[in-house]
Amino acid sequence: KEDRQISYIELYSEVEKMAAALREAGVKQSDRVAGFLPNIPEAVVAMLGAASLGAVWSSSSPDFGIKGVLDRFRQIEPKVLFAADGYQYNGKRINSLDKLKEILTELPSVEKVVVVPFESENPDLSGINNGVLYGEFLPAEAPPLEFAQLPFDHPLYIMYSSGTTGLPKSIVHGAGGTLLQHMKELRLHGDVSDRETVFYFTTCGWMMWNWLVSNLALGATIVLYDGSPFHPDPSAMWQMAEEFGITVFGTSAKFIAACQGFGLVPKDRHNLSLIKTILSTGSPLVEESYDYVYTSIKEDVQLSSITGGTDIISSFAGGNATLPVYRGEIQCRALGMKVESFDDSGKPLINQKGELVCTRAFPSMPVNFWNDPDGSKFHNAYFSDYPGIWTHGDYILINDHGGVIVFGRSDATLNPAGVRIGTAEIYRVVEAFPEIEDSLAVGQQWEGDERVILFVKMNEGEQFGEELKKKLMDAIRSGCSPRHVPA
Numbered sequence: 001k002e003d004r005q006i007s008y009i010e011l012y013s014e015v016e017k018m019a020a021a022l023r024e025a026g027v028k029q030s031d032r033v034a035g036f037l038p039n040i041p042e043a044v045v046a047m048l049g050a051a052s053l054g055a056v057w058s059s060s061s062p063d064f065g066i067k068g069v070l071d072r073f074r075q076i077e078p079k080v081l082f083a084a085d086g087y088q089y090n091g092k093r094i095n096s097l098d099k100l101k102e103i104l105t106e107l108p109s110v111e112k113v114v115v116v117p118f119e120s121e122n123p124d125l126s127g128i129n130n131g132v133l134y135g136e137f138l139p140a141e142a143p144p145l146e147f148a149q150l151p152f153d154h155p156l157y158i159m160y161s162s163g164t165t166g167l168p169k170s171i172v173h174g175a176g177g178t179l180l181q182h183m184k185e186l187r188l189h190g191d192v193s194d195r196e197t198v199f200y201f202t203t204c205g206w207m208m209w210n211w212l213v214s215n216l217a218l219g220a221t222i223v224l225y226d227g228s229p230f231h232p233d234p235s236a237m238w239q240m241a242e243e244f245g246i247t248v249f250g251t252s253a254k255f256i257a258a259c260q261g262f263g264l265v266p267k268d269r270h271n272l273s274l275i276k277t278i279l280s281t282g283s284p285l286v287e288e289s290y291d292y293v294y295t296s297i298k299e300d301v302q303l304s305s306i307t308g309g310t311d312i313i314s315s316f317a318g319g320n321a322t323l324p325v326y327r328g329e330i331q332c333r334a335l336g337m338k339v340e341s342f343d344d345s346g347k348p349l350i351n352q353k354g355e356l357v358c359t360r361a362f363p364s365m366p367v368n369f370w371n372d373p374d375g376s377k378f379h380n381a382y383f384s385d386y387p388g389i390w391t392h393g394d395y396i397l398i399n400d401h402g403g404v405i406v407f408g409r410s411d412a413t414l415n416p417a418g419v420r421i422g423t424a425e426i427y428r429v430v431e432a433f434p435e436i437e438d439s440l441a442v443g444q445q446w447e448g449d450e451r452v453i454l455f456v457k458m459n460e461g462e463q464f465g466e467e468l469k470k471k472l473m474d475a476i477r478s479g480c481s482p483r484h485v486p487a
Contacts, residue, residue: 001088006041008219011048012145014041018049020142025080025112029054029148030155034078035204036060036069036100038087039226042116042134043204044213046082051156051175054148058158061205062087062096065479068425070106072160075170076370077109082134086119090228093119101127112137152176153367159207161310162421169381170370173313181314181364182214184335190277190304191321192248194219200250200279201229201237206419207310208250208281229255230262238266238297245274252282253289253305254417254449260292267297277302277319282418284406286448287328305330307406309392311382314364316356316392317404329403337362341398346386353397355410358390365390408450414443415450419483426454426486429479433472435462441486454486 006014027033033050037043037059047057058076060069062084073081081104086095097115104110113131117123125131153174160168186192198215202208203226215222223244229237229251241249259266266272278293278301285305293303304319307330316339317330325331333339341354348354369378385391395407414421430439438457443450454472458464477485 004041008216011041011045011216014045014138015048015052016145017138017142018045019052019145020139021137022049022053022055022080024139025137027053027055027079029150031055031080032058032076032078032158033080034058034060034073034076034082036062036073036081036083036096036103037116037204038062038084038118039202039204039209039224040084040116040118041224042082042084043209044216044224046114047213050080052145052147054150054154056155056158056172058160059204059209060160061203061481062094062099063089063203064205064481065477066099066102067429067479068481068484069103071167071425072170073103073107075167076158078107079109080112080114081107081110082114082116084116084118085123088119088227090231095119097123097125097128104128150175155367157210157313158370159210159310159313160205162425168425169311169377171311172367172370173364174367177363177365177367178210178313179214179217181312181362182211183217185211185315185318186215186218186220188335189315189318189320190248190279192218192220196247197221197223197245197274198248198250199223199225199241199244199246201225201252201255202250207313210313212250230258234259234262234264235266235269238264238270238272241272241275242270247274248277248279249275250279250281252418253280253285254282256280256285256289256293257448260289260296265296267299272298275301277304277321279304279306279319281306281308281315283415283449284408285328289448290325290327307394307396307404308334311366311392312362312364316358317396317406326401326403329399329405331404332402333398333404339396339398339404341396342386342389342391346389349398351397351399353395353407355385356392356394356396356406357386358392408445409443414441414452416443416452416483417449421452421480421484425480426452426476426484429476430454430456430472432475433468435459435464435468444487446487451487452484 033055050057114137116134155172156175157173159171162168200212306315306318308315317333320331323331338360340348342357395410397405426441437459440455
């Protein structure tokens with residue numbers, strides 16, 4: 001698709017129209033507005049329009065299966081749903097309308113469906129009740145934009161993080177804490193200003209999308225990309241960085257390892273002189289990847305591995321432009337985050353692996369979990385191991401000069417490519433197969449990332465073969481997402 005450029009004044013005008021349209025559709029404070037969208041400007045406009053009214057935004061990537069979407073959106077009962085008619089991946093066009101229709105049959109709360117024509121100019125909306133095209137939903141003119149004046153912790157986002165049992169946790173993040181935390185990380189840790197062009201490879205279903213959009217609060221230019229990072233060739237992202245003059249390039253440890261595996265030497269093929277920072281998250285960045293970045297991508301760059309999570313919509317540890325970069329280490333713990341490594345008895349450790357904890361409250365702690373009136377789910381998720389102390393579920397080491405090394409999950413939650421998924425989501429699909437008596441999904445550290453391994457126990461008289469394997473993988477892919485599929 002052709003590139004689109006949107007100025008700040010154009011964005012403001014679109015958000016103004018979006019706010020008016022949502023208000024006309026009956027959206028008010030605390031109503032939920034959901035996005036089932038690729039990473040496109042309309043997603044940003046819809047989110048900002050909803051936020052201006054005090055509504056709560058929640059989004060999912062269109063590559064999620066029907067069950068994965070419903071496990072999330074059924075919990076929060078959105079009033080308005082934004083969707084695209086399709087998306088592209090690896091050069092293939094994928095229609096989303098049939099999936100959307102099935103989703104809507106299980107979401108009776110939705111009163112308006114706004115469809116973005118992404119794959120065709122005039123998609124067929126027959127069979128979509130209360131459906132309207134994006135351009136028809138927005139008015140030609142709108143009154144001046146007014147922002148609802150609300151408490152500091154008024155809900156802004158609902159994010160999702162899966163555990164080992166049950167539905168994904170619906171995590172409510174407040175407007176004030178999210179913005180304050182992001183401004184700290186972007187301006188102080190990332191040295192982002194209105195002169196920067198910031199890119200992060202993400203979907204609308206990952207917290208890095210919310211983090212990327214927050215760069216707008218600093219006046220920076222953000223780059224949105226949707227699709228495979230290696231299409232039409234493995235150098236696609238580096239070519240894009242050169243063309244758009246990207247100064248802050250955000251990606252994952254898996255992407256860096258893949259570039260190394262392809263044998264790419266981006267510094268020899270592309271002018272990357274404007275890149276000052278490369279950010280990596282999703283999984284620990286191995287030492288060899290540090291070597292690769294500095295020998296094959298750019299010598300004079302700040303390589304900032306960062307770690308945090310959907311649960312806090314931010315980071316526990318990250319970069320610092322005033323500190324050296326040590327091979328295999330995150331530079332420092334984040335400002336205002338009292339992060340420690342605890343042993344089993346709750347004593348802090350230095351130069352030893354322990355449990356990642358945060359011993360003081362911080363701005364972007366979740367307001368609560370959705371549908372958790374007594375707070376018991378929230379408490380059990382983070383505060384049951386060490387009373388009154390946030391326990392995140394990662395193993396870390398803090399060394400004597402303040403560097404941080406992350407070893408991966410300490411609980412049974414899987415974390416492929418940095419997206420936290422629960423074994424329960426996989427089990428719900430596998431249990432539908434009559435041939436299988438029982439199953440076990442585990443995460444395995446593999447080439448600097450984590451991959452999903454699935455063990456199955458067959459019922460008596462049943463045999464496991466390639467045909468069943470393909471059916472299982474297809475069902476997990478369509479019922480959950482591609483990231484859930486076992487290796």
